[in-house]
Amino acid sequence: MTHHGLFITFEGIDGAGKSTHIDALARAFEAQGRVVTLTREPGGTPLAEKLRTLILNDPMDALTEALLVFAARRDHLQQRIEPALARGEVVISDRFTDATFAYQGGGRGYDWETLLNLERMIQTTQGPEGIFVRQPDVTLWFELDPEIAAQRLAGARVPDKFESQNAAFFKRVSDGYAQRLQADPQRFARINADQARDAVWQEVRQVMQHQGWLA
Numbered sequence: 001m002t003h004h005g006l007f008i009t010f011e012g013i014d015g016a017g018k019s020t021h022i023d024a025l026a027r028a029f030e031a032q033g034r035v036v037t038l039t040r041e042p043g044g045t046p047l048a049e050k051l052r053t054l055i056l057n058d059p060m061d062a063l064t065e066a067l068l069v070f071a072a073r074r075d076h077l078q079q080r081i082e083p084a085l086a087r088g089e090v091v092i093s094d095r096f097t098d099a100t101f102a103y104q105g106g107g108r109g110y111d112w113e114t115l116l117n118l119e120r121m122i123q124t125t126q127g128p129e130g131i132f133v134r135q136p137d138v139t140l141w142f143e144l145d146p147e148i149a150a151q152r153l154a155g156a157r158v159p160d161k162f163e164s165q166n167a168a169f170f171k172r173v174s175d176g177y178a179q180r181l182q183a184d185p186q187r188f189a190r191i192n193a194d195q196a197r198d199a200v201w202q203e204v205r206q207v208m209q210h211q212g213w214l215a
């Protein structure tokens with residue numbers, strides 16, 4: 001049976017609980033016979049993973065950061081995401097472009113219009129039906145109060161450049177996500193991440209069932 005490719009992204013502030021559910025979603029699709037490409041941003045290809053190390057560890061100005069995340073994304077799209085979608089796979093990515101608007105745009109205050117231009121440039125794709133700007137089919141936005149996310153992360157792992165930011169930074173990141181949702185509400189599913197793991201998983205599952213993608 002041939003399938004259409006599906007592109008699903010997970011978004012939310014650090015510590016919201018995204019990683020906890022990504023593997024489970026991949027297994028649920030595989031149980032239905034789908035081939036899954038599990039990936040993440042920044043990263044997902046050898047080049048983009050090298051850029052990730054720079055982005056997460058080296059101090060740099062916000063435009064440099066934005067250009068590097070989009071450069072990594074371009075390679076990721078061309079080398080990995082587009083080929084997998086063309087093969088009819090389910091691509092699940094731990095973060096994508098909404099994170100750039102949330103972190104570089106909201107958190108760091110970088111110019112939104114410039115990010116929109118970069119998004120259009122980097123995600124322009126030539127498909128069988130013509131040229132279009134690639135976007136996820138569905139984005140799961142894990143919403144969680146920054147204070148609770150910080151409590152969850154405390155002691156869980158060594159914080160990187162972004163994870164060590166204060167609560168005010170993460171409030172701006174959340175506002176950035178909210179602005180992206182407002183601009184494209186059809187694409188987003190809001191997940192209440194302030195619940196026990198199993199309840200969060202049920203919400204994730206219901207979104208996929210609602211789309212008709214999981215039984």
Ligand SMILES: Nc1ncnc2c1ncn2[C@@H]1O[C@H](COP(=O)(O)OP(=O)(O)O)[C@@H](O)[C@H]1O
Binds near residue numbers: 020021197
């Ligand atoms: N629903 C939940 N309730 C409490 N703690 C959670 C929940 N989901 C995840 N955690 C824990 O919170 C921390 C951050 O979760 P993680 O999935 O790594 O978040 P993210 O990928 O969004 O940064 C981990 O230590 C994880 O075990």
Ligand SMILES: Cc1cn([C@H]2C[C@H](O)[C@@H](COP(=O)(O)OP(=O)(O)O)O2)c(=O)[nH]c1=O
Binds near residue numbers: 042163
């Ligand atoms: C994709 C992306 C991530 N980021 C940030 C958000 C996260 O703090 C960090 C890496 O994300 P993530 O992979 O969620 O971190 P971890 O592996 O520690 O769970 O990069 C940006 O600032 N801009 C972007 O465009």
